[in-house]
Amino acid sequence: MTNQTEVVKTEFLQYVKKMNDYKEAAGLIAWDLRTGAPKKGAEQRSEVLGTLSSEVFAMATSEKMKRMIDELKSDAHWGELNDVTKKSVLECEKKYNKVANVPADEQKNYVILTSNAEVAWEEAKEKRDFESFQPYLEKIVDYNRKYVDWVGYEGNKYNALLDDFEPGLTVEVIDEVFGKLKSELVPFVKAIVESGNDPKTDFLFRHFPKEKQEEFSKTILKEMQYDFDAGRLDTTVHPFCIGLNPGDVRVTTKYDESDFRTAVFGTIHEGGHALYEQNISSSLIGTPLSTGTSMGIHESQSLFWENFVGRHKGFWTRFYDDLKHVSGDQFDDVPLEEYFRAINVAGPSLIRIEADELTYCLHIIVRYELEKALINGELEVKDLPKAWNDKMEEIVGVRPTHNGEGVLQDVHWAGGMFGYFPSYALGYVYAAQLKTAMLKDLPDYDALITEGNLLPVKEWMTKNIHQFGKMKEPLEILSDVTGEGVNPDHLINYLKDKYRRVYQLTTV
Amino acid sequence: MTNQTEVVKTEFLQYVKKMNDYKEAAGLIAWDLRTGAPKKGAEQRSEVLGTLSSEVFAMATSEKMKRMIDELKSDAHWGELNDVTKKSVLECEKKYNKVANVPADEQKNYVILTSNAEVAWEEAKEKRDFESFQPYLEKIVDYNRKYVDWVGYEGNKYNALLDDFEPGLTVEVIDEVFGKLKSELVPFVKAIVESGNDPKTDFLFRHFPKEKQEEFSKTILKEMQYDFDAGRLDTTVHPFCIGLNPGDVRVTTKYDESDFRTAVFGTIHEGGHALYEQNISSSLIGTPLSTGTSMGIHESQSLFWENFVGRHKGFWTRFYDDLKHVSGDQFDDVPLEEYFRAINVAGPSLIRIEADELTYCLHIIVRYELEKALINGELEVKDLPKAWNDKMEEIVGVRPTHNGEGVLQDVHWAGGMFGYFPSYALGYVYAAQLKTAMLKDLPDYDALITEGNLLPVKEWMTKNIHQFGKMKEPLEILSDVTGEGVNPDHLINYLKDKYRRVYQLTTV
Incomplete structure (x- = not known):
């Protein structure tokens, strides 16, 4: 490497390191605000967050950033850079180019708008009053x-939004994937409803003390190979996982004493996100690449652990006795098979975040179709509540009776996050594809889960996904690991197989 | 105000606000590192701290800072500024002028030196091995x-160091104040030792569960008017209080199940610091003035609450039954008077942080005399251990048997904090002066404490001290409130009065 290249490269890496340090500070502040910061300090703390975010934004869009990108991409230097630096430059360039075309005052007003809209949304949802929220949503759209x-x-216009959350994915691909999911799953869900073979679930709601749930949650996280020396588990209203750096990836959960599933499956889900962030290669620390590559790939990790591990029969063959014991023997009268069917109860429901594994994707498809239509000018905000209810009835098979359990249920649109929803369903699709690929390397997968030997599963994920952070694009990871593009067949097969068993279907 | 003044003023206030925001972020990171951050993330988190501190330092010493100070102090603008802005400018100017004369490379090397020295000190203390620490301390001195x-x-040369912790104080004043404390307290301590009237204390060491201590600590903090909506209580090895902003002032404590005094008096002490930071005027938020005015005035607050409230007989007249109850009735066989004498046990001891109210100042005087001699070249580091032991024997009345319980006991010198120690004793002196002043406004002080009516005490402190933050210099506060300079007589009288009673002395 020439001396001149070394100088420009070092300047760039120090610059992005500083941006990362600010982001890490902002991340800790966000964690703290959600886990126990005293409320009277929150207003000034938000100012600190604002200062840090503005600084990061200013640095990402500065003349200096532009100059460094141009210099490093010039023939004099580009060939001498290593892959991590190259990818970091490209990542910064992409962000720069995108943001550079957005008028600064529009962007600033939008931040204020969505901040106000979230407050308005919260009240509107509470009062089931779409009209009071409508003007905000109109401006956001x-x-x-x-x-x-x-x-x-x-x-499609919507592709520009997809790119912010799932780069490489397009409406053309998603339409096909979601179309297939819909055509296969909608009649299948109908069939399980009509089977009348609903599992017995009353025993799930017995009183399970918070402390005991916490103990069990920690046990499971450890079994998943979550590293408590590089993280911690706290309690929040809305559970999340945040990776501050690979040595500090924090998980939160919540405890419902009359439904232990919230904590147990929520913890496994967030733990899946956490394993991703804990196992990103340390060589990426300080670069823009030290995080998950996309929302969809991230969700593939959380959903894999939640469903392909946590809702696997073998998992409970291994851990049901532990659960029984921790719960104070409250499930002693429930045979394993009955318990397994109960935690896999499925069917049409109104609320996305409470939906089961089988119908979850359908909730996402409803949102995707609506937001795509909004962005393309084929649907107006005023017509959204009716459109929502119609789609719910058509796709999920149930119609909301008011907007609080309908169009107002999610915060995403109030927060301006159009293009985000598809990632959730793509995560499911990816997870099933990963499972198929994993079986080639770990043909004894079922036995491993049944033994509670989860280390090989985690190691497989680290080797194939975690370590790369943002070094690889989502479709690149998918193709490298599975040899395929986005393919919903694996998910469809998995779901049909499993729910035929849970619902004791002989046909379909 | 002219438009031009408004422009410069706004630029300056936004600039110092940004510095403050960075400091607040750094403060939260420091709190988190000490209360529960996962250890594997700590190294990278320290880098974030370094980035934020460097930025604040760079901003404080920048050309831009210099220009803004000069502009605002010019005749064109100065007269039009309000008092808060004026004082903020002067505070920034003082820091700028001080730091501007320190060679940047020397300063940077010193940060690295003290960071390494703290590690070396920890090991040296553990091994009671001064020689391994000596080279570090020599460089620091x-x-x-x-x-x-x-x-x-x-x-005196030492005045330059005093100015960093207790601006306005000088060796000339401190020599006189500490000289008087020494001449009065050294023989008095001797007299209580010779009295043979040591209180019975064995019952203090009964097992007191952590949870119960925590419950009681929280009760007392609330009674002190500590606002839990603007703070929280956590557990740490070395208890501290940190004010992130007036709405978020966090306290930590530690629980020793075989000595509840650690938590109870430690919490009251840190609570005293916290009340100061919680009650600084919100008009100072975002300026460099939104913190305690000096280490000594801060310590006056913590010590006032710990000793003039927490070790007051009336306080336990009110709260002893609560303590008994929370403890599981373990003190039922201990009459109040016996309990009161026990928690005020005093006498010569080796370790500063375990010293009692009566002898604490003497420990400080030992350190003050030694560091003053070091800075003035009248003592060399190699001769320090013997000098330490000699002074301890002369002033406190007990001689260490090894350096671990002697010269190596405190982290301050390893951390480069020369000039800090006097603040602790000055805090005692100030606290007693404040008590005398308070009695004029609250002549029924003893009755208030005995009723557990602590609000008027807190309100008096807020009115006279807390609200001003750094708007007033330490000696200005002292003079405004007490009409005096630093006067040790109040402390001497208080201590003699109290300990004559505790040790049932008839003479002295």
Whole structure:
């Protein structure tokens, strides 16, 4: 490497390191605000968050950033850079180019708008009153319609938004994937409903003390190979996982004493996210690449652990006795098979975050179709509540009776996050594809789970996904690991197989 | 205000606000590192701290800072500024001028030196091995001898260091104050030892469960008017209080199940610091003035609550039954008077942080005399252990048998904090002066404490001290509240009065 290249490279790496340090500080503040910061300090703390975010934004869009990118990409230097630096430069360039086309005042107003909209949404949801939220959502949709033009797109306008959450994915691909999910799952869900073979679930709601749930949650996290020396478990209203750096990846959960599933499956889910962040290669620390590559790949990790491990019969063959013991023997009258069927109860429901594994994707498809129509000008905000209810009835098979359990249930649109929802369903699809690929390397997968030997599963994920952070694009990871593009067949087969068993279906 | 003044003023206030925001973020990180951050993330988190501190340092010493100070102090603007802005400018100017004379590379090397020295000190203390720590301390003393020349001083060289912790105080004043304390307390301590009237204390060491201590600690904090909506109580090895902003002032404590005094008096002490930070005027938020004015005034608050409230007979007249109850009735066989004498047991001891109210100042005087001699070149580091032991024997009345319980016991010198120790004793002296002043406004002080009516005490402190933050200098506060300079007589009278009673002395 020439001396001149070394100088520019070092300047760039120190610059992005500083941005990362600010982001890490902001991450800790966000964690603290959600886990126990005293409320009277929150307003000033938000100012600190604002200062840090503005600084990161200013640095990402600065003249200096532009100059460094241009220099490093010039023939004089590019060939001498290692892969991590190259990818870091490209990542910064992508962000720079995207943001550079958004008028600064529009962007700033949008931040204020969505901040106010979240407050308005909370009240509107509480009061089931869409009309009070409508003006905010209209402005948000309006901004997003302009945004896609500013940042540019190929094909469908909605592709510009997808790129923010799941780069490489397009409406063309998603339409096909979701279309297949819909055509296969909608009649299948109908069949299980009509089977009348609902599992008995009353015993799930017995009183299970918080402390005991916490003890069990920690045990399971350890078994998953979550490293408590590089993380911690806390309690929050809305559980989340946050990776501050690979040595500090924090998980939160919540405890419902009359439904232990909230904590147990929630912890496994967030633990799946955490394993991803804990096992990113330390060589990426300080670069923009030291995080999960996309929302969808992240969700593939959490969902894999939640469903392919946590809702696996073998998992409970191994851990049901432990659960019984921790619970104070409250499940002693429930045979394993009955318990297994109960935790896999499925069917149409109204609320996405309470939906089961089988119907979850359908909830996502409802949202995807609606937001795609909004962005393309084929649907107006005022018509959204009816459109929502119609789609729910058509796809999920149940119709909300008011907007609080309908169009107002999610915060995403209030927060301006259009393009985010598809990641959830893509995560399911990816997870099933990963499972198929994993079986080639770990043909005794079922036995491993049944023994509670989860280390090989975690190691497989680290080797194939975790370690790369953002070094690989989502579709690149998928292709490298599975040899395929996005393919919903694996998920469909898995779900049909499993729920035929749970619902004792002989046909379909 | 002219438009031009408004522009410069706004630029300056936004600039110092940003510095404050960074400091607040760094403060939260420091709190988190000491209360439960996972250890594997700590190294990278320290980098974040370093990035934030460097940025604050760079901003405090920047050309821009210098320009803004000069502009605002010019005749064109100064007269139009309000008092808060003026004082903020002066505070920034003082820091700028001080740091500007310190060579940047020397300063940077010193940060690394003290960081390494703290590690070396910890091991040396453990092994009672001064020789391994000596080279570090020699370099640290050497730097401080140069530092006082860089930043300048009037009178004694040590005054330059005092100015960093207790601005306005000088060796000339402290020599007189500490001289008087010594001449009065040394013989008095001897007299209580010779009295043979040691209180019975065995019952203090009965097993007191952590949870119960925590419950009682929280009760007492609430009674002190500590606002839990603007703070929280956590557990740490070395208890502290940190004010992130007036709405978020966190306290930590530790629980020793065989000595509840550690938690109870430790919590009251840190609670005293916290009340100061919680009650600084919100008009100072975002300026450099939104913190305690000096280490000594801060310590006056913690010590006032710990001793003038927490070790007051009336306080236990009110709370002893509560303590008995929480403890599981373990003190039922101990009459109040016996309990009161026990928690005020006093006498010569080796370790500063375990010293009692009566002898604490003597421990400080030992350190003050030694560091003053070191800085003035009248003592060399190699001769320090013997000098320490001699002084301990002369002033406190007990001689260490090894350096672990002698010269190596405190972290301050390893951390480069020369000039800090006097603040502890000054805090005692101030606290007693404040008590005398308070009695004029609250003549029924004893009755208030005995009723557990602590609100008027807290309100008096807020009115006279807390609210001003750094708007007033320490000696300005002292003079405004007491009409005096630093006067040790109040402390001497209080201690003699109290300990005559505790030790049932008839003479002295």
